[in-house]
Amino acid sequence: MFDKNNEKEAFNPHLVAFFCNWCTYTAADLAGTARMTYEPNVRVIRIMCSGRLDPQFVLWAFREGADGVLIGGCHPGDCHYQEGNYKARRRFLLLQKYLQFMGIEKERVRMEWIAASEGDKVQSVINEMTETIRRLGPLHLEPVSMRQERSLETAEPDNIAVMKEGTL
């Protein structure tokens, strides 16, 4: 079921979530204790504060095969560390701008404020996002290194026709 090559309907996106320990991760636990079932596609990574979220992690996740990244932090004003979530917000917004420049749909990175009591929000956000990404389809980043997959052809999948034709 985790095979990416199925056609879209069957496509099960891989989502990585970074949840802050105090609000969102706790909310996710709450969703669990309340048995609020949701889509199984998200893999949660716990960080102490959304402020720890280094934008590199997001790109890293994409590079490692994630189709979307969800960032969860405390509501503004509720940060366990006073304002880590604000810092996270600033980075998130700039990162989103960069990613759009790079042709990544902005829905693929989402940031949500989820308080410790909002287990239901964890559920709805994860379901929504899974659905959205399912609609967007898999994110296959272009391979970086030709030394990884040797031949020129695989490194050059498309647009060969252009130069065969000689006209546009």
Place this chain on the structure above:
Amino acid sequence: MSKPKIAFYWCASCGGCEEAVVDLAESILGVVEKVDIVFWPVALDFKRSDVEAMASREITAAFINGAVRSSEQAEMVELLRGKSNLVIAFGSCAHLGGIPGLANTFNREEMFRAVYLDAPGVNNDRSTVPKEEIEVSEGILTLPRLWDTVKTLDQVIKVDYYLPGCPPPVSLIVGAVEKILSNQLPEADPVLAPDIALCEECPRRDSKPEKIAVKEFKRPHEIEIDPEKCLLAQGLLCMGICTRKGCGAVCINGNMPCTGCMGPVSHISDHGTKALSSFASLIDANDDEEIARLIDNIVDPVGTFYRYSLPASLMHRSHMKAAAKGEKS
């Protein structure tokens, strides 16, 4: 015994790196007498066939500058790799993709359109673009294929060492060459430049305030730049915070912010995004609208954060699948 053999080659580059070699001035003579230059298309008349004729690993060290973006360049560097004992990626383009690497925000078709059709003054009503093969009376003529994607040298062949910089500072080149000749190249860090950020050797270091908070991002032409004060503190996106030192802070001394040609320090995995993270952290605002306003000051995030390192970045290039879907902004 015969002198060590040295080769120079250029791929997608501006020629600046070749200049840098010439800039070695008299110190080049010292080099020249210690070595045989067996291949240097820009300066000496050797042919590809000469290289092909060499034995494997016959060349002591090949200095290759420029990014790799065509089948021909790929063939040449693979050929040189085979014949060389050491391959040194010379300059930002070979190291990280460099300025040509910014082409990775487009694909070939878009580039062809721009260059052969849309550019002002182009008159090309038959919409002709370069063609790989063309049949003429003498037979079939071929052209190398231009790739969609610009690659760093080490994405195409194995690279032993890197000389960063646009172009690499003379001091580093000399140092590298001497190390090669005396056979004492470092084990750990293959990048032949100090592994610490420029701020460390920045002449304006002491003008840095204890704490920095940015209320407005500025571009150099927008302000009267204070020649003494830390550029970041003036709201300029100075890449010196995450870029290797070793250049002697030439840009800073020219009263311009660092643009990152020396490449990232080794402890971060994505030059631009790390810079992005740091700059964003300095934004002195908490409400979304204000943040958005500041972010709008940064008109060209890719060109700002990845001026030299896009192909080497985690994203590597703009996402073509999405671009095809017309979702590329």
Place this chain on the structure above:
Amino acid sequence: MDYLYYPGCSLKSTGRAYEESMLSVFRKLDLAVMELEDWNCCGATAYMSISELKAFALSARNFALAEAQCKELSTAELVVPCAACYLCLNKARRYLDEHEELREKINRALQTANLDYHNRTRIRHPLDVLANDLRPEKIKDAVVHSLSGIKVACYYGCQIVRPYADFDDQKNPHVMDDLARLLGAEPISWPLKTRCCGGSLMGTAQDVGLRLSFIILKEAVKRGCHAVITACPLCQFNLECYQPKMSNLYGESVNIPVLYFTQLMGMAFGISERELGLQRNFNRLDTASLSRISAGGEHVGI
């Protein structure tokens, strides 16, 4: 033109006085209003119970017309005085907005008549318009005979605030009371504001209907009101027309004028009785008696 006016069947028949008084009051207050051209049945309660789809389609046609008739405006403000129409149209609009496929289905139907619906229609009750689109001073200033000393029972009926309380408090509506106060009248506080008047039971199970209306009227009388004012043609009809019948049935005479709130306003504004359709009321409360009451506190009713 600020508003389109949707009469529905009642205001052209039993509720004529409502139409006349509303239009003249609007005129008095410089609210430009124009009757919706080629309007049709709202889809009415009865229709709704047989085929919702068709009922919605009927409503939707009215919206489409409204939107077509004020292209230049971002929204079509459709004034609907009849409580039943108001509810029907409101219900239809909500369903159309919330259920895409229903909207598409109906739009396909409308297209055969080169019409379509774009969620651009706002359904407004005259109470809503007068209370929310005007500065209270505007109404105050229009008053020429203050109604001081006149006690009125504001009766809202069921359909204006329920189930959709768009412009007033669902459990305890008050905009009509506020308007009455602006006229100088004294609205009584009573718990029956939204209690059922008997509605269509008056036709089907009259004993029940009569009893329900009787409860309301009796309470109004008991609390010393000079008139009951309503915002619904059916309420007005039920409460006014059967007073003699009730009196016989319960051996307790009820005799109290039941006016449209717009008629009361009109009188305060000094609009002629004809323009307010007062001659159509059975139990007449004319300007003369009004001023007598407010002067000397003469008592109407039982």
Place this chain on the structure above:
Amino acid sequence: MSAFENKGNGTPKIGVYVCHCGINISGKVDVSEAVAFAGRLPYVTIAREYKFMCSDPGQELIAADVRSGLIDRAVVASCSPLMHELTFRRAVTTGGGNPFMFQMANIREHVSWVTLDRVAGTEKAKALIAAAVSRVARHEPLEPTRVPVNPDVLVVGGGIAGIHASLTLANAGKKVYLVEREPTIGGHMAQFDKTFPTLDCSACILTPKMSAVRAHPNITLWTYSEVDAVDGYVGNFKVRVRRKPRYVNEDLCVGCSDCIEACIFKKGKISDEFNVGLSKRKPIYIPFPQATPLVAVIDAESCAHFKTGKCKKPCADACQPNAINLEQTEEIKEIEVGAIILATGFKTFEASRISRYGYGKYENIYTSLEVERLVNAAGPTSGEIVLKNGEKPEAVGIVHCVGSRDNNTNVYCSRVCCMYSLKLAHLVKERTGAEIYNFYIDMRTPGKGYEEFYERLLREGVHFIRGRVAEISDWAMKPEEEGRIIIRAEDTLIGAVRRIPVDMVILSVGLEPQSDAEEVRRRFNISCSREGWFLERHPKLAPVSTFTDGVFLAGACQGPKDIPDSVAQAGAAAAEALALVDRGFVELEPNTAYVQEEICSGCRTCTNLCPYNAITIKKDKNVAEVNGAICKGCGTCVAACPSGALQQNLFTDEQIYSEIRGVLSHV
């Protein structure tokens, strides 16, 4: 990529332990498959499964493997780390390992309990295990930082919960600061007449405790005061308390009330808070006879001196000890405490919000709290239950669940209303002999002697009508209804709508969070539930703890509670606080940030980011420096450090990278 060099000393030897948690996990995760999978992961030397890893034998599995040298670090795949991380770290320590060579995979709360499909569940669990394994491989031994704990405790709120908590701590020899917003302690309980089900007089059991507080050498009582700001962390909180001026010197005042007599207001004009507005007080007043401290207070809002400046201040003259001090000003107290107990209580539901119940519209409709005062001998009517017209009521209706169990107001059950309604029914019947009608949805009387009390009321002939009241109005349909209040309700037991005419209505209002609960929770850095009640760390296993170490909850601020429960919980909170401060030190998670000096370029990106100013620049070396004692381990600076010189213990870049790679490893 540098992020993937394994810096662990030597090759790591990882043990993976997958927990069944009975069928909690195994129900949705194929545990044996997960174990087999784990066994094949790099560096894993042993993978086991067990029914309950948190049990002693479960923990011993880990300890034994560490002891035998089979593993040097462990991964437990079971519940949430917030639940059992400490348990398993201890197990590693028991075996002689370092507690931080450990990582947990949350395959219960995040997998088995939220996933329907077993295959998907197993896949997800495997991913999380893979992540934990590749992460723990990069863990390094750490020492927890030990900080001393200040032995003093702050209790916020002087209701019965706060009082009981304070006394418990004080009796244990701890210094307690008790801060109360009102001029006196006692809270709601002081307003009650009798307490259910025993009907003993509220004042009689409360006031001794109140005076005990006043008298206790270990308790510093600050009434008419509020906590302004809280800083610091577990064991070392710095608290700022604002003492509002009461214009009467507490140490001098003897509570003789002469000043009140003397006041230029001949009689009370200001609605009396203690009697919930049923009586009037003067600008200078003592809330009630047993007020603690028994000290007058002047409310500047209404006092002529403060309003006009023209008052002759007879109060001052009348006061022999010269306690009146109209120049008194606000006082700020800075204190340091090791633990904090919040006992800020509740507020009652605002009855007028349900307009159809006619509160404020008709006479003789009261809230239960008002009636508590009415039936109280010391109350505005000296215990007489009379209507506004002075007559005794012949019929009284008691409406349950006003503002409770109602989608339009509060969905939750306020837990105390059924019982206090029964109590009031009894008292009113006893005093007036009136017919009492209880309108209830369900009778909820769980508690010692509660059901028996209900039985008793049934025997006393109180009427119970099962149905939510639709409307309370004054319109009469029948002659006998004339001039009375009519309660309309569906009697769901006989299946008919009934109209019950009564003379008096008691609205049994529910309990709601204090209106400023939101600000308070922010001030103390804790969370609230959806409804606004303070959130406990775990509903079952940590009911008085919060997510902020060192801050505990007591009484109704955590949710509706009756007196016995509040007192019990207050005791629990006191015990938890005691356990903390008595230990003398706390071990802080060593997840602090640190600087790799040889890489730091002194760029100063980080210095401004730390909310605690833990980062400074070492002038001599021009490198950043993190003060580990101040750093709370959020990692914000680490994410910003442009050269990767800043790292966070337990959350280094490479550890997180490996976790990312791990969760995606079999994509």
